[in-house]
Amino acid sequence: MASTDTQTPEKPVRADKARNRERILVAAREAFGTRGIETQMDDVAAGAGVGVGTVYRHFPTKEALMGELVRQKFELILEHAREGLEEDGEPFEVFAAVLRRNCETTAGDAAAQHALMGAGDEVWAYARPTVDELHVVIQVLIDRAQAAGAMRPDFSSADMPMVMCGVSASMAHGGWDWRRHLEILLDGLRTSPR
Known part of the structure; x- marks a missing residue:
């Protein structure tokens, strides 16, 4: 009986998802640099040009x-x-x-x-x-x-x-x-x- 491979190959990160993540990090650097630790996730989302839900999908907190x-x-x-x-x-x-x-x-x-x-x-x-x-x-x-x-x-x-x-x-x-x-x-x- 032939063995079956039960491991699922990892999906590559979608290009748009990777771009969004990088935009979020760039915006976060700028926001934290300007406002310090008072920065809110909404500030980061606005700076990245994405919805706040997108920010939370990448970074839950x-x-x-x-x-x-x-x-x-x-x-x-x-x-x-x-x-x-x-x-x-x-x-x-x-x-x-x-x-x-x-x-x-x-x-x-x-x-x-x-x-x-x-x-x-x-x-x-x-x-x-x-x-x-x-x-x-x-x-x-x-x-x-x-x-x-x-x-x-x-x-x-x-x-x-x-x-x-x-x-x-x-x-x-x-x-x-x-x-x-x-x-x-x-x-x-x-x-x-x-």
């Missing part, structure tokens, strides 16, 4: 939508950190370059700033696997800088959320120079501040 924005941002931040692992150079400067690059990425995305400062546990749950991997990669960069004697020994990747939240707060405050804030933090991490 506002937290799910914010979670996807946070996850995407951390995927990019993780990519920068992985690139740092491949770079030659003085280990502290490699770490600092990765941090600067990631801060520039965050500075250009007000939605990410709001998420970093105000997202709850439900939002962070969507990005948790990416954030966990990011902690591992950043710790390797930190370990290298500490082994070279260039970074204070009591710093770890567990401190990075505090660092990024502080710099994000400077970004959100219109009159503060977040780059100066970052350089002051980096000097505080060196074993011999410049």
